[in-house]
Amino acid sequence: SQQGEEDPQALSIQEGENATMNCSYKTSINNLQWYRQNSGRGLVHLILIRSNEREKHSGRLRVTLDTSKKSSSLLITASRAADTASYFCATVTNAGKSTFGDGTTLTVKP
Amino acid sequence: DSGVTQTPKHLITATGQRVTLRCSPRSGDLSVYWYQQSLDQGLQFLIQYYNGEERAKGNILERFSAQQFPDLHSELNLSSLELGDSALYFCASSATGTKLNEQFFGPGTRLTVL
Numbered sequence: 001s002q003q004g005e006e007d008p009q010a011l012s013i014q015e016g017e018n019a020t021m022n023c024s025y026k027t028s029i030n031n032l033q034w035y036r037q038n039s040g041r042g043l044v045h046l047i048l049i050r051s052n053e054r055e056k057h058s059g060r061l062r063v064t065l066d067t068s069k070k071s072s073s074l075l076i077t078a079s080r081a082a083d084t085a086s087y088f089c090a091t092v093t094n095a096g097k098s099t100f101g102d103g104t105t106l107t108v109k110p
Numbered sequence: 111d112s113g114v115t116q117t118p119k120h121l122i123t124a125t126g127q128r129v130t131l132r133c134s135p136r137s138g139d140l141s142v143y144w145y146q147q148s149l150d151q152g153l154q155f156l157i158q159y160y161n162g163e164e165r166a167k168g169n170i171l172e173r174f175s176a177q178q179f180p181d182l183h184s185e186l187n188l189s190s191l192e193l194g195d196s197a198l199y200f201c202a203s204s205a206t207g208t209k210l211n212e213q214f215f216g217p218g219t220r221l222t223v224l
Binding site: 040 | 200220
């Protein structure tokens with residue numbers, strides 16, 4: 001099974017609301033990264049959080065990491081229709097092996 | 111624009127054929143990674159090259175091979191194509207030889223096998 005598994009698989013919200021996506025993993029990691037993918041396009045790196053960090057912010061994005069629970073969450077605040085995309089977490093081990101989850105499909109309705 | 115380029119954008123071919131996908135990494139990046147994305151398998155890591163040498167192997171089939179050239183561009187060769195090989199193929203690059211840093215993805219090549 002995938003190292004990183006996102007939850008929920010799909011999320012639909014209204015513009016202006018916050019969107020929260022979760023990622024769970026099984027083995028020890030060096031860092032965890034979140035990526036965004038618009039339909040049929042390449043993935044775009046959003047944020048990287050290292051295993052010794054608990055929270056990171058970038059604009060309207062907030063990522064948390066709980067290594068004791070082996071989970072991470074991505075929060076998008078004040079969502080916009082342009083945030084509609086699939087969001088993937090990628091876990092990276094100390095050996096440099098990375099595994100992508102199946103993604104969460106976010107739909108933001110105007 | 112990530113700075114990673116891939117050609118062609120679309121490729122339609124028949125079963126049993128062979129195709130070559132090309133990737134140019136961001137300027138200065140030494141690592142190139144290849145991924146396959148299909149509806150039923152998600153995003154699967156295939157193989158990584160660093161400065162011309164194979165660094166890591168993922169779920170790459172024996173019918174597939176890749177190489178990285180001295181100018182650091184990379185090619186992914188897919189042979190004896192099957193219907194199930196239809197997918198988006200992405201290449202990504204990073205500055206270092208490990209995946210400890212972010213990867214920059216290209217726009218992908220959509221392969222359709224008929």
